[in-house]
Amino acid sequence: MNQLLHVSASPHIKDRVTTSSIMLDVIIALIPATLFGIIQFKINALLIIVTTITTCVLAEYLYERFMKKTITIKDLSAVVTGLILALNLPSTVPLWLPVIGGLFAIIVVKQFYGGLGQNFMNPALAARCFLLISFTGRMTNFAFDGMTSSTPLAILKNGESFDLIRMFIGNTAGTIGETSTVALLIGVVYLLIKGVIKLTIPMTYIITFSIFTLLFSPCSFDFYYLACELCGGGLILGAFFMAADYVTSPMDQKGQIIYGVLLGVLTGLFRFFGTSTEGVSYAIIISNLLVPLIDKFTLKGGVYQ
Known part of the structure; x- marks a missing residue:
């Protein structure tokens, strides 16, 4: 006789680590890129970061209080959402x-679908794409050294x-947190040491995108x-800090490889065959939507079988 199983929301981790400890590690890993962004873009960057994080935390607290749900701001997930969104602006x-972006990320993408573990796509990236569609001019207006720049x-x-060296260090125009590859990689090393992320998704993503670029880019x-x-357009930020999100990525390694390949191909298509120079954000949220389908065909003995 079949038994009804009650399964809690993802991520499902058999370990002593907690959601708050994982989120704290992500925040720590993003500190180098955050500090670089503040140094690079001055007071504007700091105000945007503080505003976005504050909005996300308050939105989560007020929504849960109004809906008489358990207050979850102590798990730091709202802080991570706000920080990642800010670094993508x-x-x-x-x-x-x-x-507006913080409210959309927390209320529409996260809370309307049940809170942490129930969201169908990365809330920060969903908010960024919403802002890109709604306020294209403002979201594509970049400055460097006080002047508008490409x-x-x-x-x-x-x-x-x-200049590749400038891109690697980060002395370029771009969003607050995407410009410095070296600062992001310092954070990646920290996450790997702490065991917060695995390399399957990020490396499959980067390798696939590299092959696509060598074959189909204007400079084959x-x-x-x-x-x-690889150093531009938030690919490192996206690959290691957003694509590998526990909630919105496949559960097993086979699915994660398929997911990484999909990310790489979509990013290449958007960058080299689309009108935009970017592609990471849209590639990730589209792939997020396909995760349940990927899990359905890759999990053995899972809930989809």
């Missing part, structure tokens, strides 16, 4: 825009070259161009 946006990927798409088999593409 240009330093030029007005402060009302991250407020991002390295926009320059590359126009057929010009860009140009490894310097490939390195620039």
Whole structure:
């Protein structure tokens, strides 16, 4: 006779670690990129980061209090959502825009679907894509050294070259947290040491995108161009800090590989065959939507069988 099983929301981790400890590790890992963004983009970046995090935490607290649900702000997931969203915003946006983004991320994407573990896509990236669609001009207005400037990927798409060292260090235009590859990689090393993330999804994503770039980009088999593409446009931020999110990624390794390949192909399609120079955010949220289907065909003996 079949038994009805009650399964809690993901992530399902058989360990002594808690959600709050994982979220704290993610926050710590993002500190180098956050500090670099503040140094690079000055007071504007700091105000955007503080505003976005405050909005996300308050939105979660007020919604749960109004709906008479358990208050969960102590798990720090709202802080992580706000920080990641802020790092994906240009330093030029007005402060009302991250407020809208934070409300959308927490209320619409997270709480309307049951809270942490029930959201069907990454809340921060969903909010970023919502803002990109709704306020395209403001979300694509980048500044560097106090002047409006094109991002390295926009320059590359126009057929010009860009200094790879500058991209690796981060002395370029871009969103607050995406410019410094070295700062992001410091955070990645921390997450790997703490065992918070595994390399399956990020490396499959990066390898697939690299192969796609070498084969189908305007500069085929140009490894310097490939390195620039890897260091630009938030690919490192997306691959290690958002694509590998426990809640919105496949459960087993086979599914994670399929997911990583899908991410790499979609990012390449958006960057080289689309009108935008970016592609990471849309690639991740589209792939998030396909995770239940991936799990259905890759889990053995799971709930979908």
